[in-house]
Amino acid sequence: MKCAHCKEEVSAWKKTCPKCGKETGSQVVLYREKTWNVIKKVARFIKKAFLYLLDRAIFYAKKSWPHIKKFFSVKKNVYITAGALAGLILIFVILGLLRGPSVEPPILDLGDPVAELEQSVPFTGAVLSVDELTSPIYGFEMVVPFGAYDELTPFDITTQTIESHNLGDAFTPITPLINIDNGHTFSNEPLTLTIPIELEEGEFAMGFYFNPETNSLEGIPMKNLTTTEITLFTYHFSSIVISKISIDDLLTLTNVTNPYVDTGFVPGVDDWQFTNYGSFLAQGGHCAGQVLTMSWYYHTQKMANDEPALYNRFDNVGFEATESFMEDDHLGYRFASVIQNLLDFTSEDFYDYLSFAGDDEQLIYFAFSYAMVITEKPQLMAIYSHDEFGDIVSGHAIMAYKMQGYDIYVADPNYPGQTNRKVHFDTSLGVYEFEPYSSGANAQAILDDGALLYDDIFYIGESALIDYEAIGEEYNKVLDGTIGDEYFPTLEAIFLSEYDQNVDDQVWMDVTGDEITLGTTHNDVMACYLQNKVVIAVTANHLDAVYTLYQGDQLIEGPYYASEDGYIYYEVELVNGENEIGVLAEIVVDGDRYYADFMRIKINYTAGVTTECAATIVGRYNFYSRSDGQNLVQNHYIIIREDGTFTESYTINDPLYTSVIDGTWTIAPGQNAGENILYLTFGSQTDTYEVLDNYQWLRYAPSDVIFLFQKES
Incomplete structure (x- = not known):
C-alpha cells in the first residue's frame, strides 16, 4: 500500500510511515486496532463474569461439598462457567495470531x-x-x-x-x-x-x-x-x-530503467535539522558526526525500535519547537560534535588509510551499489578536495541513501533536508569515474570562500571505522541532557532572589530545571527600578565566552563578553504568567565564534504590587545617541549604585571586545531646577556629566561630540 501522506510504498501492517514519520492511514492497522479494542472489552466482561462465578463457587465450597454439587447441578451455571473458560482460551488464541512470530528467522x-x-x-x-x-x-x-x-x-x-x-x-x-x-x-x-x-x-x-x-x-x-x-x-x-x-546483474539493479535502490532514508525526515557550522569541540565542522549519528539513529532507533523520525525530534527540547532556529538544538549539535571528535575525517593520516582505493573508482561505485542492495541501509561517504599541487585542502562526510542509474543520492550536513543532492558516476566513453561534488568542509566555509569541488570519493560503510557502541553510549547522554558536558563549556544560571543595597547581602539562587517561579512578593524584595523584572546571571565558566540573549527565536542583544566575575547579567522584563528567554554561549578562538551551549529559562510570574521609584540618580542609563550620528560600540550603559559606585560598559565588534570600567560617583546641584552635575571617577580620571530632566538623561560632552544616555524605566 501507499502512505496516505508521502505516497511511498509501505507495509500495510505499519502504523507509522518509516519515510515521512506520519501515520500511514492503513485500513489493516485501523481494523487491527478496532478488533483489539473489541477483544479488550470482551475480555474485561469475561474476566468479571469469571471472577464473579469463581467467588460464588469458593463461597459455596466453604459451606460444604453439597453446596458445590448443588451449584453445578444448575445447568445455567455450568454453561456460564464453561463459556467463560472457552472465551478466555479464544482470547489467547486470537492474541497469538495477531502478534505473529516473536522472532524473525535468521538470514x-x-x-x-x-x-x-x-x-x-x-x-x-x-x-x-x-x-x-x-x-x-x-x-x-x-x-x-x-x-x-x-x-x-x-x-x-x-x-x-x-x-x-x-x-x-x-x-x-x-x-x-x-x-x-x-x-x-x-x-x-x-x-x-x-x-x-x-x-x-x-x-x-x-x-x-x-x-x-x-x-x-x-x-x-x-x-x-x-x-x-x-x-x-x-x-x-x-x-x-x-x-x-555479476557486475551486469549489479548494474541492472541500479539502472535508471529499473526501480532504484532505496534504503528508505529521506532527508528532511531522517537527517538532522541543523546545519554543519562547526562547534567549539569540532571547529572544522562536524559533518562526519552528523552523518554517523543520523545513520545510527535511523538503524537502531527508528527502524529497530519504532522511534520517531530524527528531523526536529531534538529541536528546542522541553519548549515549543523552533524549526527555523538551530541555536537551541544544543543536544543534537553537541551529539554530532562529540562523535566527530572520535574520528577525524580531515586528517592526512585518515586520508592515507583510504587512498589505497582511489585507483579504482569503479570498485568504489560498485561497493556503494552492492552494500545498499544487500543491506538496504544508508552508507557513509568520505570526500576530499585538492589544490593544483594535489594536496588536500578539505575533507567532508556525506551519506549515500539512494541510487538511480549512475546517480548516488546523498544527505549533506551542509544542506539539511535537501533531497536533490547527488554524486554522479560518469560512464561515458569508458571513463568510469566520479564527477566532482560541490560542497564545503562546513557551511561557514561555503559562506566565506564559496563551495569546493570534491574530486576523491571513498566508501566508508557504517561501523567499520567507528565504534557504534560509543555512539549508543553518547546517545544515552542526549536523552538525559548531559551530552558533551565533559567537552564543552556548559551554561549555568543564577537569579537575584532578594535585592539589597549592599551587594554582599544580596541573595542569589540557582536556576534548577531551567525554570524560575516568582510569586506576588517578588516586587517586595526588589529595588524600585527592578519592579516586575528578574535579574538573571549566566556563565559558561570560560574566559573567552560571549553570550547572546534571545526571546523565542528573536535576537534581543549580544554577543557580549561577561563581566569580570565571569557572569553576564540580564534584566528581564516580566509579564504576568509565563516568560521565557534563551542564552547562547559561544567561544571566541582567533577572532571566530564557535558554538558551545544554549540554555532556555522559563519564568513563571505572578505579579504583585509595584513600588514606584522616587526621582534619584541611582539606576541604569543606556546609550541613546551621539551628536555626530555614529554608533561605534554596542551595549553601552552606565549603572549608578546607591553605595556610591558605578560601572560603565561597552562592546566593540571588530575585534570583539568588552570594556568594563568601575569607579565611584558624586553629584552636585546644577544651575537649573531638575539639573545636576555628576562626577564619575575611575583611577586618576574624573568625567563630568550633566544630569537633565529630573534624572532622566545624562549628557556627556568631552569634546565637540555630545553623548546622551537615557535612564531605563
Whole structure:
C-alpha cells in the first residue's frame, strides 16, 4: 500500500510511515486496532463474569461439598462457567495470531563452528595467518600494526559453513562465515584482512559483517580486490562473509530503467535539522558526526525500535519547537560534535588509510551499489578536495541513501533536508569515474570562500571505522541532557532572589530545571527600578565566552563578553504568567565564534504590587545617541549604585571586545531646577556629566561630540 501522506510504498501492517514519520492511514492497522479494542472489552466482561462465578463457587465450597454439587447441578451455571473458560482460551488464541512470530528467522542458516586459529597479539603487533591446507580459508592473513592494541589481545578465529540464506539472488556467499573474536576490542589503528576467494571475470565481491543479534549485514570497506583475494579495512571484528555478484546483474539493479535502490532514508525526515557550522569541540565542522549519528539513529532507533523520525525530534527540547532556529538544538549539535571528535575525517593520516582505493573508482561505485542492495541501509561517504599541487585542502562526510542509474543520492550536513543532492558516476566513453561534488568542509566555509569541488570519493560503510557502541553510549547522554558536558563549556544560571543595597547581602539562587517561579512578593524584595523584572546571571565558566540573549527565536542583544566575575547579567522584563528567554554561549578562538551551549529559562510570574521609584540618580542609563550620528560600540550603559559606585560598559565588534570600567560617583546641584552635575571617577580620571530632566538623561560632552544616555524605566 501507499502512505496516505508521502505516497511511498509501505507495509500495510505499519502504523507509522518509516519515510515521512506520519501515520500511514492503513485500513489493516485501523481494523487491527478496532478488533483489539473489541477483544479488550470482551475480555474485561469475561474476566468479571469469571471472577464473579469463581467467588460464588469458593463461597459455596466453604459451606460444604453439597453446596458445590448443588451449584453445578444448575445447568445455567455450568454453561456460564464453561463459556467463560472457552472465551478466555479464544482470547489467547486470537492474541497469538495477531502478534505473529516473536522472532524473525535468521538470514543465514549456519553449520557448527570449526576452529581455525588461536593467537594473542602484543602491543608491538603481529601477522595472523591460516596455513592449514584443508582449511576453507587457507591463505587468510590479518595484519595488526604496532600500537593497534594497548595490551596483549587474544584472537580466536572459527568458521561456519553457510547452508542457506534468505537474502535473495543478489547475495552469493563465496566464503564460510568467518568469526573473529578478540573480546570486541576496538583497535587504535586500522587493520587489514586478506581473505582468499575465487572470482570469474566480470564479477564483483564485497565483505559484510554479520550481526546475529540484529540479524543483519553491514558492508566493509575494501583495500583491494582481485580474482583470488580480497583485502578488507576495519578497526574491529565480528563475523565476516564475502559475497559476489555479476557486475551486469549489479548494474541492472541500479539502472535508471529499473526501480532504484532505496534504503528508505529521506532527508528532511531522517537527517538532522541543523546545519554543519562547526562547534567549539569540532571547529572544522562536524559533518562526519552528523552523518554517523543520523545513520545510527535511523538503524537502531527508528527502524529497530519504532522511534520517531530524527528531523526536529531534538529541536528546542522541553519548549515549543523552533524549526527555523538551530541555536537551541544544543543536544543534537553537541551529539554530532562529540562523535566527530572520535574520528577525524580531515586528517592526512585518515586520508592515507583510504587512498589505497582511489585507483579504482569503479570498485568504489560498485561497493556503494552492492552494500545498499544487500543491506538496504544508508552508507557513509568520505570526500576530499585538492589544490593544483594535489594536496588536500578539505575533507567532508556525506551519506549515500539512494541510487538511480549512475546517480548516488546523498544527505549533506551542509544542506539539511535537501533531497536533490547527488554524486554522479560518469560512464561515458569508458571513463568510469566520479564527477566532482560541490560542497564545503562546513557551511561557514561555503559562506566565506564559496563551495569546493570534491574530486576523491571513498566508501566508508557504517561501523567499520567507528565504534557504534560509543555512539549508543553518547546517545544515552542526549536523552538525559548531559551530552558533551565533559567537552564543552556548559551554561549555568543564577537569579537575584532578594535585592539589597549592599551587594554582599544580596541573595542569589540557582536556576534548577531551567525554570524560575516568582510569586506576588517578588516586587517586595526588589529595588524600585527592578519592579516586575528578574535579574538573571549566566556563565559558561570560560574566559573567552560571549553570550547572546534571545526571546523565542528573536535576537534581543549580544554577543557580549561577561563581566569580570565571569557572569553576564540580564534584566528581564516580566509579564504576568509565563516568560521565557534563551542564552547562547559561544567561544571566541582567533577572532571566530564557535558554538558551545544554549540554555532556555522559563519564568513563571505572578505579579504583585509595584513600588514606584522616587526621582534619584541611582539606576541604569543606556546609550541613546551621539551628536555626530555614529554608533561605534554596542551595549553601552552606565549603572549608578546607591553605595556610591558605578560601572560603565561597552562592546566593540571588530575585534570583539568588552570594556568594563568601575569607579565611584558624586553629584552636585546644577544651575537649573531638575539639573545636576555628576562626577564619575575611575583611577586618576574624573568625567563630568550633566544630569537633565529630573534624572532622566545624562549628557556627556568631552569634546565637540555630545553623548546622551537615557535612564531605563
